[in-house]
Amino acid sequence: MASVPFSVSAIRELFPALRQKVYGKQLIYFDNGATSQKPQVVLDTLQQYYALENANIHRGVHYLSQQATSAYEAARRTIQQYIGAKAPEEIIFTKGTTDGINLVAYSFGERLKPGDEILISAMEHHSNIVPWQLLCERKGCTLRVIPISKKGELDLQAFEELLSERTKLLAITHISNTLGTINPVKELIEKAHKVGAKVLLDGAQSIQHLQIDVKDLNCDFYTFSGHKVFGPTGIGILYGKEELLDSMPPYQGGGDMIAKVTFERTTYNTLPLKFEAGTPHIAGAIGLGSAISFLQSIDMQAAAAHELELTKYAQGILDTFEGLHIIGEAKNKTSVVSFTVDHMHPFDIGTLLDKQGIAVRTGHHCTQPLMDFYQIPGTVRASFAFYNTKEEIDIFVAALERSMQILGA
Amino acid sequence: MSIQEKQQDIIDEFAIYDDWMDKYEYIIELGKSVPTLAPELKTKDRLIEGCQSNVWLATELKDGKMQFSADSDAIITKGIIGLLIQVYNNESPAEILQSELFFINQIGLAEHLSPTRANGLLSMVKRMKTEALQCLTQ
Numbered sequence: 001m002a003s004v005p006f007s008v009s010a011i012r013e014l015f016p017a018l019r020q021k022v023y024g025k026q027l028i029y030f031d032n033g034a035t036s037q038k039p040q041v042v043l044d045t046l047q048q049y050y051a052l053e054n055a056n057i058h059r060g061v062h063y064l065s066q067q068a069t070s071a072y073e074a075a076r077r078t079i080q081q082y083i084g085a086k087a088p089e090e091i092i093f094t095k096g097t098t099d100g101i102n103l104v105a106y107s108f109g110e111r112l113k114p115g116d117e118i119l120i121s122a123m124e125h126h127s128n129i130v131p132w133q134l135l136c137e138r139k140g141c142t143l144r145v146i147p148i149s150k151k152g153e154l155d156l157q158a159f160e161e162l163l164s165e166r167t168k169l170l171a172i173t174h175i176s177n178t179l180g181t182i183n184p185v186k187e188l189i190e191k192a193h194k195v196g197a198k199v200l201l202d203g204a205q206s207i208q209h210l211q212i213d214v215k216d217l218n219c220d221f222y223t224f225s226g227h228k229v230f231g232p233t234g235i236g237i238l239y240g241k242e243e244l245l246d247s248m249p250p251y252q253g254g255g256d257m258i259a260k261v262t263f264e265r266t267t268y269n270t271l272p273l274k275f276e277a278g279t280p281h282i283a284g285a286i287g288l289g290s291a292i293s294f295l296q297s298i299d300m301q302a303a304a305a306h307e308l309e310l311t312k313y314a315q316g317i318l319d320t321f322e323g324l325h326i327i328g329e330a331k332n333k334t335s336v337v338s339f340t341v342d343h344m345h346p347f348d349i350g351t352l353l354d355k356q357g358i359a360v361r362t363g364h365h366c367t368q369p370l371m372d373f374y375q376i377p378g379t380v381r382a383s384f385a386f387y388n389t390k391e392e393i394d395i396f397v398a399a400l401e402r403s404m405q406i407l408g409a
Numbered sequence: 410m411s412i413q414e415k416q417q418d419i420i421d422e423f424a425i426y427d428d429w430m431d432k433y434e435y436i437i438e439l440g441k442s443v444p445t446l447a448p449e450l451k452t453k454d455r456l457i458e459g460c461q462s463n464v465w466l467a468t469e470l471k472d473g474k475m476q477f478s479a480d481s482d483a484i485i486t487k488g489i490i491g492l493l494i495q496v497y498n499n500e501s502p503a504e505i506l507q508s509e510l511f512f513i514n515q516i517g518l519a520e521h522l523s524p525t526r527a528n529g530l531l532s533m534v535k536r537m538k539t540e541a542l543q544c545l546t547q
Contacts, residue, residue, distance in 0.1 A: 023429055345483035347461040348437070352485075355429040363461050377482065378461070406434050407484060 006302030012387050014039040014294075025357025028392045033177050033336055033383030034361055035227045036208060038291070042231060045290035049283045057282055058256055058273070072282050075289025076272070082292045083222065084213035085239050089271035092238040092245070093285050097204040098127040100223030100238035101171070103275060104200055105131035107248040108169070108221075114140030117166045119197070121146040121154055121183070122373055123176040126366040128202045132171060141168075148373070152179035152328040160191060167197040174206035178365040178381065179328025180311065180336030182206075189218050198244065204228055208385065209307055209335050211300045214239050226284060231291035235284030238275070245271050252277040303386035307335045310384045314393045321404075327379050338365075338379040344407045346378045352403035353380075358396050412504060415496045416512035423516040432517070433485065440488030446480035457536060459529030462486045466533055468540045474499045475541055479533065489513075489521055489530060493537070502541035510534065 004010070012018055017037040020027050029037060049071070055064035057072050073088070080091045094100045112118075118132045122145050129143075136143050144162050147155045163170075170192040175182050189199045200221035206212065207224040214222050221244075226235040240248075250257055250268055254277035259267040268274050314337045318324055323342035341349060350362030363378040364371045371378060382396065410418070426432040446455075450467045457464040462483035469476040477494050481487040496512065497505055513522050522531050 345462060347483040348485045352430070352433060355433060402430070406430070406437055 004297070004299075006299040006306065006386075008306065008387060008389055011298070012389075014041070015387055016040060016043070018387060022357050022359075023355055026395075028358045028388075028396055030382040030384065030388065030392070030396060031359045031361050032208070032228075032385040032388075033205060033365075033381060035233070036230050036385055037387070038232070039230055039294050041294050042287050042291050046232060046283055046287045049286050053286075054283075056279055068282055071286045071289075072280070075285045075292075078289045078292050078296075079237055082212075082296060083207075083237075083239060084215045086215065087242055090214075090239055090242050090245065092240065092272050092275045093280050094223070094236045094238050095234055095281070096225040096227070096236035097202060097223050098131075098225075100221070100236055101127055101200065101202065102131045103238055103251045104169075104171075104221055104223075104240075105135045107251045107275075108198070108244075109135040109139065110249055112139045112141050112168055115166060116141045116168045117144050117164070118142070119144045119146060119159075119162055119167050119170045119172075119192075121172050122148045123152065123154075123179055123181060123367065123370050124171075124173055125177055125202065125204070126368070127204075128171055128173060129369070142166075145369075146172075148181075150374075151330055152176065152181045152333070153330045154181075154183055154188075156184070156187075159188065163191060163195050163197070165195055167192065167195055169198050169200060171200040171202070173202040173204075175209065175334065175336075176328065176367075177205045177336070177383075178338055178367045178370055178379065179330065180333035180338070180383075181328060181330035182210075182332045182334060184332075185219070186217055193218070205336075209304055211304075220244055226288040226291065229288075229291055230294060231288035232281075232284040235281045235288050237288070242271065245275070250274055250277070254278040256280070298386070304334070306386055307384055307388075310388055310390065310393060311335055311337060313390055314382060314384075314396075317393070317397050318400075321400075323404075327374055327376070335384045336381060337383075338381045340376050340379050341404060344404065346380045348407055349380050349400070349403050352406060353396070353399055356399040356402070358399050360396075412496055412500055412508040416510075416515075419492055419495065419512045420515045436488035436492075436518075437484050438488075439491045440481075440484040440486075443480075443487055443491040443494070444478065446478055450478075451480065457529040457532045459486075459532070462529060464490065464529035464533045466536055466540075468537075468544075470502070470544045473501055475502060475505060475537075475544065477537060481529070486521070486530060489518060490533065493530075493534065497537055502545040505541040506538060506545065 015037045053067050055068040057069040076088045076091045080088045132143050146159045174185055192199050198220040201219045203222050203224040208229040220241050222239040227233040257269050257274050257277040259269050311334050325340050327338040346362035353360055361381040446465050451465045455465045455467055462481055464481045466479045479490045
């Protein structure tokens with residue numbers, strides 16, 4: 001699919017946000033785990049949509065509505081093809097990863113019974129914990145947690161011991177937002193399927209780093225956010241196997257998701273619209289389609305190799321800092337370097353880095369149970385995208401040294 | 410010195426720093442000089458939990474004047490606490506309640522008191538005022 005060889009400098013040119021200065025310093029954006037910057041083509045798509053194509057979809061007989069509907073449905077097909085889904089019916093537009101997980105928790109969750117178990121891991125984002133806790137409260141199910149090692153890798157033996165015929169769903173992150181660990185999801189999916197469990201992958205941190213093929217992974221659900229993959233905020237995707245989605249009740253009621261409404265009985269629309277109640281985020285969906293088309297123009301294998309190199313480079317240097325501890329040292333990890341420094345609060349380090357033009361994330365990264373596991377209040381997290389460079393890491397390292405000097409002096 | 414004058418003093422002090430890092434070095438030094446709150450005072454009711462950092466605030470009324478002491482796990486937060494204490498300590502509850510806090514904006518630290526910063530400082534200022542109000546009505 002890639003049409004041009006991977007070039008970081010050429011890619012950077014496409015991202016206007018990366019060209020700006022903050023506090024008089026060239027911006028270094030290392031908070032890609034939280035959200036990614038947007039290429040010009042996505043911005044142009046949004047502008048074009050609102051300027052010339054804006055109309056409500058799926059019901060207008062007029063020209064604009066048909067244009068908007070076909071752009072919206074074309075975006076769905078682009079995403080379907082990109083992640084290797086069988087049919088556009090398997091691609092549900094949502095608000096984001098959290099919304100996708102909640103959809104599954106409410107709709108798929110309807111079939112769960114007291115005593116059933118949901119399996120998650122100790123490295124989950126709150127978004128992949130709380131919806132299941134709520135479901136367990138509603139249905140009398142039990143939440144089980146796969147432990148991890150200090151290095152930040154899943155305890156696979158414990159995983160197998162936790163799996164049983166009571167396990168109805170394994171909901172697990174593909175890549176940890178705090179540790180960068182890439183979980184061996186194919187193996188997990190295979191084993192979960194053997195006991196009859198379905199598997200949901202939280203793809204919030206993997207879609208932008210790995211080439212995803214849902215057919216090859218054989219996951220039952222895969223969900224991600226548009227804004228972390230160079231698209232707009234407020235839009236996301238839930239992929240689900242067609243027969244599974246088909247068997248699930250609607251999540252929200254409203255316009256677009258119905259076939260026929262009477263006061264006595266309402267029948268529902270077919271997939272994917274059954275799960276898209278109300279006017280959707282049309283611009284967001286089209287913008288996300290444009291972001292995914294943009295990814296298709298990039299050699300993602302080369303991009304992933306570059307991101308891995310950045311991760312190893314940063315980790316290699318930081319490892320030599322006295323009093324600095326890398327949190328998350330899985331053998332298979334990418335794009336995230338989380339760390340703590342003895343006697344220094346992540347908030348202080350983050351504030352001083354900010355004033356030197358460097359955007360990192362500090363805090364618990366919405367993974368408080370994971371922070372409890374490491375017995376730390378939070379970390380400083382540098383998270384990379386393919387537009388970042390080693391030169392930026394060098395500047396970051398120098399800024400970190402200066403910050404540590406000021407804080408330690 | 411009035412609350413107004415004390416705030417102006419801080420603004421003048423900060424006027425000499427035109428570099429952000431110098432400004433923060435000063436705040437960090439200040440944070441280090443603020444006495445640590447005794448462990449027995451770091452109780453749950455004195456804790457103001459922030460998403461990023463935590464703050465503890467202890468209050469006393471002595472001879473009609475408020476005495477605040479506070480602590481934080483983050484040193485920048487603690488430095489700003491030091492400034493707030495400078496401004497409010499030894500003032501009567503009425504004066505504190507009537508005063509307007511303007512120095513934080515003027516020295517360019519408004520972000521630390523923004524509701525999105527979640528470092529406990531905004532809640533701390535609110536609590537300082539609430540406790541002044543309680544002292545006034547007691």
